[in-house]
Amino acid sequence: MTIYTAPTRDMQFLLHDVLQVSAADLPGHADLDREFTEAILEAAGQLASDMLVPLNAVGDQQGCVLENGVVRTPEGFGAAFEAMKEGGWTGLDCDPKYGGQGMPYVMGVATGEIFVSANMAFNMYQGLTHGAYSAIHAHGTDDQKQTYLPKMVSCDWTGTMNLTEPHCGTDLGMLRTKAEPQDDGSYLITGQKIFISAGDHDLAQNVIHLVLAKAPGGGEGTKGISLFIVPKFLVNADGSLGERNGVSVGALEHKMGIHGNATAVMNFDGARGWLLGELHKGMRAMFTMMNEARLGVGLQGYAVAEAAYQNAVAYAKDRLQGRAVTGAENSSGPADPLIVHPDIRRSLMDQKSFLEGARALAFWGAHLIDRGHHGDAAAEGLVSLLTPVIKGFLTDKGFETAVLAQQVFGGHGYIEEHGMSQFVRDARITMIYEGANGVQALDLVGRKLAQDGGKHVMAFFDEVKGFIKANEANAALAADFLEPLKAASKDLQAAAMFFMENGMKNPNHALAGSYDFMHLFGHTVLGYLWARMAVAAQAALDAGTAEAGFHDTKLATGRYYMKRQLPMTATHLARIRSGADPVMALAADQF
Secondary structure, three states, X not given: OOOOOOOHHHHHHHXXXXXXXXXXXXXXXXXXXXXXXXXXXXXXXXXXXHHHHHHHHHHHHHXXXXXXXXXXXXXXXXXXXXXXXXXXXXXXXXXXXXXXXXXXXXXXXXXXXXXXXXXXXXXXXXXHHHHHHHHHHHHOOHHHHHHHXXXXXXXXXXXXXXXXXXXXXXXXXXXXXXXXXXXXOOEXXXXXXXXXXXXXXXXXXXXXXXXXXXXXXXXXXXXXXXXXXXXXXXXXXXXXXXXXXXXXXXXXXXXXXXXXXXXXXXXXXXEEEXXXXXXXXXXXXXXXXXXXXXXXXXXXXXXXXXXXXXXXHHHHHHOEOOOOOOOOOOOOOOOOEHHHXXXXXXXXXXXXXXXHHHHHHHHHHHHHHHHHHOOOHHHHHHHHHHHHHHHHHHHHHHHHHHHHHXXXXXXXXXXXXXXXXXXXXXXXXXXXXXXXXXXXXXXXXXXXXXXXXXXXXXHHHXXXXXXXXXHOOOHHHHHHHHHHHHHHHHHHHHHHHHHHHHOOOOHHHHHHOHHHHHHHHXXXXXXXXXXXXXXXXXXXXXXXXXXXXXXXXXXXXXXXXXXXXXXXXXHHHHHHHOOOHHHHOOOHHHO
16 A cells, blocks of 8 residues: 655745745734644644545545446545545635635645645545635625535535537637526526536535536637536525436546546536626636636646655665665665665655655745735736646646656556556646646747736746845855756746747747746746745754754755756757747648
């Protein structure tokens, strides 16, 4: 069986030493002192270790089953879901008006990482519900909020998002699902949606589907799309459940991974639904859910890799294989442990330095969202810019990290009993759903860079420049952190300038370099956050911390990232500058 321990010490370091959340002038943040957040994280870690980790392999092996129209989840999922509900975890950062605990979003992200690392497929049932809750909370009428949100906060009812159809995924303007208006203000929804995560299951009393469909008069393309609330069971005026709606599961998908989550084909046969938000402006409402989901998927990318990494470290310390080239380190045994070998160390350091940087990016992104929720337009603009980077870069590198962890096991990593295969298979979907990573790169270069006149990317450059200037007198960090960060930032600016100079003449020059730009941006952001972590760690050492080992380790890990990973920005810049010609050189019939 695989192991997992919540990295609560690292989370505490980010929350309090780097982000300093309790000092933020935001509602609810003053309560986030070290003792309080430690208690929350430790409790989440305990639930994860006791209930969710043991069910991870069970979910993978058993999967979900469709029997006579009823979707059965794996053995033990029901009891674990009740434990999540009883602990209040499903509404940790939700509005107290509807039964939530009202904590900042950053705490939802921190606990969410723990639950994903322990059991990604299981956590998706509540994770998707949170996204649907957010969409209704932001765009619903008062009546809709009162009807649905209390039950969704508690996860007595769960939620979904229904976008994809058999003939269209990213190109939502092609969708065919129809919404016919009725005299009572409702709509009859008819169509089929595919790849619907947690589309139906036996964990909740009701499932609240948010469905994109076309109502009359909307015109062609995405401008004619509306968003509808379509419950599995209709809700009576007193809040009780009524008759079954015209919603059914056509099939469950057979997938590479996340077997414990019910990914369904959903059929809507004249199902009664209610408009959410404005007519023909459904994409605006859906993006509330999609943007949150993209951040959540970025978290999934590194959180699954975190679990894989922990198992790889344990195996590398335990597995005896060969001798250290500098002399035996386990002289009483027949061989030395794997971890003595430099190439194993390289792999583990690649994993560790990425994971700690990725966690910092996810937490920083969540903190920016908290600031945006309370009126900070600059923070909202910056996290909008970073969203495709968080989703695309963290899932690409997260999958790569899970594969590196599997490789440490050698042949045993390819054997199902060790559990490493599941981490790789589960991580793979994160690069595809909620907008495949190529689409994220196109969104970053095609929309986000120029958004609001480019002021958000300029704000990022200014933040990095200001950070370097504020810390340039710190001789202990200048060469190892500030200089590499300065070089990476210059590479990112040069790439953006290439797009400006060449993209207007030939848009393919920008689009051909978009994927490299997303990774260049990702490395630069992680370099910036590693520099911030280094400043915090060095300050703790200078102050005489009792945890010198933790902070020394943090600095050594950061130096590794800056020396071995951050130089990749130069490679990505060279690829971008090669333009579209090498990419577009072959005609279609030459492939």
